[in-house]
Structure formats: structure tokens, C-alpha cells
Amino acid sequence: MNNMKTRKAKLDIKSGRVNLTHGAGGRAMNDLIEVIFKNAFDNDFLAQGNDQSAFDVGEGRMVMSTDGYVITPMFFPGGDIGSLAVHGTVNDVALSGAKPLYLSAGFIIEEGFPLADLKRIVDSMGAASRAAGVPIITGDTKVVNKGMADGVFITTAGVGVVPKGLELSGDKARVGDKIIVSGTLGDHGVAVMSKRENLSFEVEIESDSAALHTLIADMVAGHGAALRCMRDPTRGGLAATLNELAEQSNVGMCIREADVPLKPQVVAACELLGLDPLNVANEGKLIAIIAPEAADDLVALMRAHPLGQDAAVIGEVVADERNFVRMKTAFGGERMVDWLSGEQLPRIC
Amino acid sequence: MKYVDEFRDGKLGAKIAASIRAEADPKRHYSFMEFCGGHTHAISRYGIADMLPDNVHMIHGPGCPVCVLPVGRIDQAIELASRENVTLCTYGDLMRVPASKRRSLLQAKADGSDIRMVYSTLDALKIAEQEPERRVVFFAIGFETTTPPTALAIKVAAKKKLKNFSVFCNHVLTPAAIQNILESPDVRELGTVQLDGFVGPAHVSTVIGTQPYEYFAEEFHSPVVVAGFEPLDMIQAILMLVRQVNAGTNLVENEFSRAVKRHGNEHAKRDVADVFELRKTFEWRGLGEVPYSALRIKDSYSEFDAERLFSMTYVPTPDNPACDCGAILRGVKKPTDCKLFGTACTPDTPMGSCMVSSEGSCAAHWTYGRFRDEDKADNNKARA
Structure with missing residues (x-):
């Protein structure tokens, strides 16, 4: 300037x-x-x-x-x-x-x-x-x-x-690793959609837009050696991010629907609009893949940070040469969590 | 979420699944068709197929409004949108349906036609009011669920004396389609499709009620259980059908009693009857010409009928010969039987309509269930 x-x-x-x-x-x-x-x-x-x-x-x-x-x-x-x-x-x-x-x-x-x-x-x-x-x-x-x-x-x-010695990368996920999310998913996408002209619905939800670097600094300081990679599930949501990582590391992923943190308002809005919260964008959340032995400690550490209060282990990295991301549904079955096809929504980030 | 979570209770689901396993006769096979795309979607999204025993299986029916719309109708809409001053309003999932000559509404929009995605008929009305210089046409599709809102839009337009609003009507009727499937040679004579009962529509039945199914339950000896779209509704309906088959009954039962009455919604039916009348025949993708299976706008509302207003003529267009959508919509083939499935045809590059709408059986299977195919392939390999 x-x-x-x-x-x-x-x-x-x-x-x-x-x-x-x-x-x-x-x-x-x-x-x-x-x-x-x-x-x-x-x-x-x-x-x-x-x-x-x-x-x-x-x-x-x-x-x-x-x-x-x-x-x-x-x-x-x-x-x-x-x-x-x-x-x-x-x-x-x-x-x-x-x-x-x-x-x-x-x-x-x-x-x-x-x-x-x-x-x-x-x-x-x-x-x-x-x-x-x-x-x-x-x-x-x-x-x-x-x-x-x-x-x-x-x-x-x-x-x-x-910092020297730290090399996080999307191709480092290994079978048995744990998948962690830092908090509730879909808040940003739903907050933005609620303000679109042609979608008049009222929902008391705010975008999660936030700078995550202090949370990340805590995570790296505590468990940098066990961390494989981190990514933010922005456009395409959790589904796109997990599919990206699965392909990059040539593994599969298996998550449990019941463990994925979601705000009830987001679930309700997605229900109304026919969207899958796993495809909805986030701007203040991260996904971390970490060696299994450090996962619980990392979650505890993340929960001590204001931006990681709802952190949770949601699943594991599994062997799968097709690189599919699967989910145990809360109802008791299983399904794939696929990339989004076409454009689900107008642009939101 | 209140009134939703209760119907997604995994523990209760497991109990009902256990009852199905206990009560299904291992010596026989049970084959049920869920008519609605909404049910197909629920089965795939919640993984319900995993909870059923091997001898109970579901056939995906033609109840996906986007899927059954023939290519010729989309061609008509594209042509209409290219006319001067026309604004075509449509539901989002129609945009990507492949039409002939590799075109689609999305492509036509990119080429300059004024095509707008709306969430309801009221949005289309609003556009007509706000932009009086545009000739706004609502591309109406769907079963009995979406028909009343279209009827209402036409009535409101008439009341407001809107001169620039019309409807390209493609509304179709569920009972006619079910009857067509039951009468098809595949089911009746050839026996290529075993059909032991129907899971009846959820939202459609809130409008038309359960009574319209009584005729063919009796005539075709086919039990019908009307069910909601939640996973517990679905699995409970399957249990009820297994019990009817075991007992040899052909009743219309209502699992979705919290929303469906025997006579449906009288107000909605009246609005539909005021504005629409039966077409002698209508072409369905997959089923072909089905007599008295669709609606058109009555003479008294002809000024809102885009087909008359724009002198539109229907030219039937054959489907891509390699695409098995037709057979899949009739339950004769499974998505994986189609040569194009997962190769040339995926949700990113749909060749047929079943791959476009998330309610289509090919899209549902691709998006949620295709890991099972390869599992099976792997298992077969392991066995060999």
C-alpha cells in the first residue's frame, strides 16, 4: 500500500x-x-x-x-x-x-x-x-x-x-492412526446460507470463522512428533477433506456418525435444505491425523483451548486400496462418505 | 432434534432388525419395492441394507421425479428458455439432467438463457411480480407432493391477474405408475421381477392418503405399507411387509400414521382438482407411455399453461441406448448391471437420469453404497 x-x-x-x-x-x-x-x-x-x-x-x-x-x-x-x-x-x-x-x-x-x-x-x-x-x-x-x-x-x-524437524503432510496418514476434529462441523456454511436472499430461514448460528494458529501451536508443542497432518475442512466440508487425505496417503478412512460433533441448529438447517452437514463448509475447524497412542492426550489438550472445546476422535485410518471413506451410521448401518458432486451450493468462501 | 432423532434411534432400529431376522422364513426370499426416491435415499444414507438378512432385499422403484422425466421434456424446457424474454424457473436438481445433443439446462444457462434455480413456486411468482417485462415460466415437475404448491401458485397468479407467469406442467401420478409396474410383463408374466410388496410413498401419501393403494393391493395381491422417510419408519415397514407375506395378507397398512390419513389432505386435493385435469397419456422415462398418469392445466386456467401459451410441441427423444435407466426404474435391473455405471456414468458425468438426482437409485448407490460392490468382488475373488 x-x-x-x-x-x-x-x-x-x-x-x-x-x-x-x-x-x-x-x-x-x-x-x-x-x-x-x-x-x-x-x-x-x-x-x-x-x-x-x-x-x-x-x-x-x-x-x-x-x-x-x-x-x-x-x-x-x-x-x-x-x-x-x-x-x-x-x-x-x-x-x-x-x-x-x-x-x-x-x-x-x-x-x-x-x-x-x-x-x-x-x-x-x-x-x-x-x-x-x-x-x-x-x-x-x-x-x-x-x-x-x-x-x-x-x-x-x-x-x-x-519449527525444525516438524514435517506434517497429507501423505503421512498410516493405518491405525486416529482422526480428530477440533469442534462442531457445518457452522460456517449454514450461517452463510441463512443470509442468502432466496433462502429465508432464521437460525441462531454464527460462522465459526477463526484463526486457529494458537490452537495449532499448542497441538504442535504437545504432540508434534505424533502428528501426521492437519487440514481445515473448508469447501466440501469434512467429506472432501477426508477423501483428499485418503487419496494422498493411499489409505481408507472409517468414521462413526455418532461421534461427529454437530450443533442441533446445523442439523436442523441441513435437514430443511436437504444437505449433508459433512459436505458443508467450515472456517474455524481443523482435522488432525495422529498416531493412535497420542490421540486421547491430544484431544484433552485441544479441549483446554477455547477453539477446541468440542474436539473429538471421530474415527480411524484403515487399509483400503480404493481409498474409500466410510461411516458407521448412528442408525447401525454403514455408508460411504463421498466427494460432493457438482455444486451443492452457491459459493460460500 | 425433536421429532427427528426419535425416528433415527439406532437401538430401536437394531431391535426391529432382529425381529426381521427372526421372523423372515429362511426357506424363502422376500423382495420388496420402495416406490419413492426418498426411501431409496434413506436406505442408502443410513445403511439399512446392512441390517437386513440376506433373503430380504429391496428393489428401488421409479419414484424419483427427476429420474422419470423423459429427455424430450427437458429438451422442450431448454428450447422454451431460449425464447425471447423468457425466464425459466426450475428446481435445482433438474439443472444437470442430460438432455439430447449433450445439452442440459445448466449448459443452456451458461449459453445465455435466463434460467433460475428456485426453492419454491412462490419464488417464481415473486420473480414474475418483480420483473413484469420477463415472461416467467415455472418448470413444474414431481409427484402429488409438489402438485398442490403448483396449483396454489396458479391460483394466486390468477387472483393477482399476473400476465407474465405460466407453468410448464409435468406433474405425474403415483398410483398410475405403481399399477403400470404391477401390470408389466416383467412382474406379471415373465416373473423376471419378484415383487412381494411395496413400501408406499411418504410425502405423496400425506396428500392422496392410503386409499388409492387399496385397489391394487387387492387386485394384484400385493401388500402395501405406507412409511415415513426416517430410517425407523423404513425398517419398521419392512418388518410389517415380512409379516404380511408370512401371513399371506394383502393389506394397505399405514406405518406413517403421524402424517398420513386414509383420505389424505382434502384441501390440497381440492386445490389440485380446481386447477388440473388428467392427461390421456404421458411418457415416463423407463415406463414409456402410461395412460392417465399425469396432469395438465384445465381450460379455465389456460392463460397460465405454458404449453398452450408458447405452442410447445412434444417430440419424444430416445434415451442413450447404452443407458439402463429404464430397466433400473422398473426394477428389472440393478444400477451395477448397467455397463455405464461407475465408468462413463458417475454423478460428476451423469449419462442417465438415475445418476443425477440424489434420489436416483444409481446416484444413491454410487454415493453411499458402492464400497459393498467391490467388497463383494473381493470376497468372490477370495472364495475363488
């Missing part, structure tokens, strides 16, 4: 809208950056006013991850596209076992987007980044013609450092 010494910025936050001049590199763009972005993201790196930020890295391997955020609606119970863009990327970096250090943020804004909404999103992003202790140290904004984007699209990238 380029910074120039300028006159007092003129921006009608209350009723103004983003126009093409806000992306043209002139005064208007500078006003936008000064008033909306710099205040929200305030940190020493940005204050230097360079086109990039330089930083030192400690010992260990570096991790980098990037993600785009195009969610509709942009504001939902428990968060918005801004906080989500911070949490999602912090989590992607941290799930490698890394300590997330810095973020970048790129904005593509549609002409006509209300400045008040933009400020709300950027403020929320700043707050999320401060709360996580992971500053946004470089960024970019572009404005595109009306119709070329849908409100605001945000891309964030993050870097972090993994």
Missing part, C-alpha cells in the same frame, strides 16, 4: 461509492488508501511506504500459502469477507505446523461498491489481523468496471516458519 505525504483526504465514507478513479493511481486512489486501508492495517512495515516489505526469518522452513475470497453475502453472522480473508490464510499457513508471520492483501473492487461497506470490511480485516498477531505488510487495490466483479474480491497470501 503505497503511501505519499498528501493533503487531507476527501472521501465521503457515509454515502460515497468506489469509482474507477479510486483505482487509477492518482489522488483519489491515495485518498482511499489513506482513509480506509492505512488506518485499519496500521503497522511499521506499511508506514515505510514501500512497494514491498522486507523482514527477517528465524530458523526453520518457510511456508507460504494464498487464497482468494469471493463469498456471497459479504457480511454474515459471525464474520465477513474481511475477517474470513485473514482467518483462512492464517489457518492455511498454520496447518503445516508453522507460526504464521505476515500477510499480504489484494483487493479487486467493483465500481459502485459503497465506501461504507468497504471500510467495514477493511476494518474487520485489520481487527482480525491484530487479534491474530499477524500483520498485513503489503497490499494492492484495483477497481474494475461494474459487472466485472461482484462487490469485492480479496486475495490474501501468508508466510510462516515451521
